[in-house]
Amino acid sequence: MNSSQDTIYAQACENISDFQFDEKVAGVFNDMIRRSVPGYGQIIQTLGELAHKYVTPKSHVYDLGCSLGAATLSIRRNIGSRNCTIIAVDNSQSMIERCQENLGAYVSDTPVDLVCGDIRDIKIENASMVVLNFTMQFLAPNDRDALVNKIYKGLKPGGILVLSEKLNFEDSSIQGLLDDLHLDFKRANGYSELEISQKRSSLEHVMKPDTLLQHEMRLKTQGFTHFNLWFQCFNFASMVAIK
Numbered sequence: 001m002n003s004s005q006d007t008i009y010a011q012a013c014e015n016i017s018d019f020q021f022d023e024k025v026a027g028v029f030n031d032m033i034r035r036s037v038p039g040y041g042q043i044i045q046t047l048g049e050l051a052h053k054y055v056t057p058k059s060h061v062y063d064l065g066c067s068l069g070a071a072t073l074s075i076r077r078n079i080g081s082r083n084c085t086i087i088a089v090d091n092s093q094s095m096i097e098r099c100q101e102n103l104g105a106y107v108s109d110t111p112v113d114l115v116c117g118d119i120r121d122i123k124i125e126n127a128s129m130v131v132l133n134f135t136m137q138f139l140a141p142n143d144r145d146a147l148v149n150k151i152y153k154g155l156k157p158g159g160i161l162v163l164s165e166k167l168n169f170e171d172s173s174i175q176g177l178l179d180d181l182h183l184d185f186k187r188a189n190g191y192s193e194l195e196i197s198q199k200r201s202s203l204e205h206v207m208k209p210d211t212l213l214q215h216e217m218r219l220k221t222q223g224f225t226h227f228n229l230w231f232q233c234f235n236f237a238s239m240v241a242i243k
């Protein structure tokens with residue numbers, strides 16, 4: 001997947017506007033997410049492995065907040081000949097256009113319905129796998145229970161939800177430590193102090209992480225009986241919940 005280098009926050013800006021998944025971000029997103037989220041590549045690869053294990057014949061797979069299609073591509077590579085459909089949804093037109101190009105670069109017998117729309121509005125049915133890879137943190141906190149409820153109802157018995165998120169921590173010492181380690185990860189990937197602080201300001205009102213306990217409580221309240229973390233690096237994690 002080609003992408004230009006992310007230099008969006010490299011120049012000092014007087015008024016930092018709220019982060020948006022617009023044309024500028026879509027054009028550098030592959031580079032941005034790999035340099036910002038520790039373990040992103042590992043998570044994308046594992047989504048393919050989970051798909052191989054959990055996706056059942058003639059079922060639907062949902063990639064909610066699909067961006068450029070990295071998760072969809074990984075899943076599609078691993079579920080050949082099962083007569084499934086992947087429904088990939090994003091409400092950013094710029095992401096959807098690039099996603100379409102990325103999907104078109106590979107041959108596959110699994111169709112992808114690419115939907116430009118809000119994940120709160122789409123129907124979920126006959127699903128054996130649902131992926132929310134760093135998307136729920138951008139949804140208004142009050143809308144999260146209803147989304148998980150809809151996913152639970154749309155999953156077949158034995159179906160899997162994979163939920164990857166940045167986490168918050170109740171313990172301020174742990175929050176500080178894991179935040180620092182994340183900032184060091186960004187520095188090691190070439191982001192300057194200016195880029196780091198300007199991006200942090202732009203995300204402040206837009207990205208609202210929950211704690212691990214909040215996620216666990218929400219998933220269990222909405223019906224999931226099996227829940228665990230399968231991956232964590234610093235303050236980024238990926239969880240699984242099975243119906």
Ligand SMILES: C[S@@+](CC[C@H](N)C(=O)[O-])C[C@H]1O[C@@H](n2cnc3c(N)ncnc32)[C@H](O)[C@@H]1O
Pocket residue numbers: 021033064065066067068069070071089090091092095117118119120132133134135138139
């Ligand atoms: C951090 S990115 C997801 C990365 C992607 N899942 C991946 O694995 O590469 C979050 C995406 O969710 C989308 N998004 C945020 N809120 C949304 C909503 N309510 N409905 C649909 N898409 C949404 C954004 O446009 C953005 O592309």
Ligand SMILES: O=C(O)C(=O)C[C@]1(C(=O)O)C=C[C@@H](O)C=C1
Pocket residue numbers: 032033036037134166199203207
């Ligand atoms: O916390 C950060 O600095 C991030 O950049 C995180 C994060 C994410 O978790 O989705 C935020 C926005 C971009 O989508 C890429 C990464």
